[in-house]
Amino acid sequence: MKQLIFAAMNNDEEVIKEEPAEELYERKTFKVDAGQEPLRIDRWVQQRVENASRNKVQQAIDAAFLTVNGKAVKSNYKVKPGDNILLMSLVNPDHTEVKAENIPLNIVYEDDDVMVLNKPPNMVVHPGVGNYTGTLLNGIAYYLLQQKPGITEDDLPRYGLVHRIDKNTTGLIVLAKTAQAAAHLAKQFFNHTVSRKYTAVVWGNVESDEGTVVAHVGRHLRHRKMFDAYPEGDHGKHAITHYKVIERFNYVTEVECRLETGRTHQIRVHMKHIGHTLFNDREYGGDKILKGTIYTKYKQFVENCFEVCPRVALHAATLGFIHPKTNKELFFEAPLPDDMRLLIEKWRNYTNKN
Secondary structure (H helix, E strand, O other): OOOOOOEEOOOOOEEEEEEEEOOOEEEEEEEOOOOOOOEEHHHHHHHHEEOOOHHHHHHHHHOOOEEEOOEEOOOOOEEOOOOEEEEEEEOOOOOOOOOOOOOOOOEEEEOOOEEEEEEOOOOOOOOEOOEOOOOHHHHHHHHHHHHOOOOOOOOOHHHHEOOOOOOOOEEEEEEEOOHHHHHHHHHHHHOOOOEEEEEEEEEOOOOOOEEEEEOEEEEOOOOOOOEEEEOOOOOOEOOEEEEEEEEEOOOEEEEEEEEOOOOOOHHHHHHHHOOOOEOOOHHHOOOOOOOOOOOHHHHHHHHHHHHHOOOOOEEEEEEEEEOOOOOOEEEEEOOOOHHHHHHHHHHHHHHHHO
16 A cells, blocks of 8 residues: 655754644755755655655645655755745544545535535544554545545545544544645644634633643653643643633533644543543543532432443534635534533533532
8 A cells, every 4th residue: 555654864954843733744844055056856755865765756736745945845845055845744644544434424524625614522523553444534535435436545644534533533524535635734733823722611710711831741651541731841741722611510610622732632631631531531630529428319419420421521523624626715523422421411401400
């Protein structure tokens, strides 16, 4: 299976950046040195980037995953001293074959270039160890094959997936339907210009009506399936979350979280970092009573709440981005799913009675 995957090699040109874009794509930016003779861009890349076969480079150029000075070019473009070359490629791609499966999809919006879906809970976004079938991407592959029989990941890497949300997080996710649209969207995620707001229920009475959490997010040093917050430094990646209180229920709080960056488990880690673990977040300890009384009646009420919303209380509520072809801004909203809506109603009623 051919993929747009490259690794930078040591060379005289300056590698300006090498960071992940929403954990699915990374971008490498090179500046051509002053002594460079005119050379075709495809040959230049092949000489300086590991695994850059002629076919892979051509795919990247055709899909606009490779640009020069911010513009798409053809393979015969000749690099010049001072040119800024941007290369986007998948980060740590999973080579698991995506098996097409007829899985119902909740499509919020679709045209020839993009598709916006409302993901249900308990659905993994893409295949991986332990989840080879039944994922959102399995369903996407089947859906796209009905429209374009014969389409493969050579034509559309990872079938247009450019970002992801956790298995038990519900809400909006955008996919590209062409490689060119995928490159455009991946750059928007990397540049943090995509607008995303989440609704969450967190433990505790959040003191400030609004605030900002700035802390690196990286793999937990002991528990590799978890992430943790770290001071600005070498471990983890820079992350910013803005939050605002929607409604208070004494022992829990409904909040809106706006992502400025998009790191794995970012909201879950950042809210725990400031003492407000997400409600029923098993991985981070939110499936225990973290705030409240010792009375049996209260404990039973919380257990009932866990049953009503048997997952982390997090929902990707809004999504805004620039359309890759029309350049018009698109904005979408997904209403709270029933489990979170009922959870909030239960807490509201409990607060009003007590």
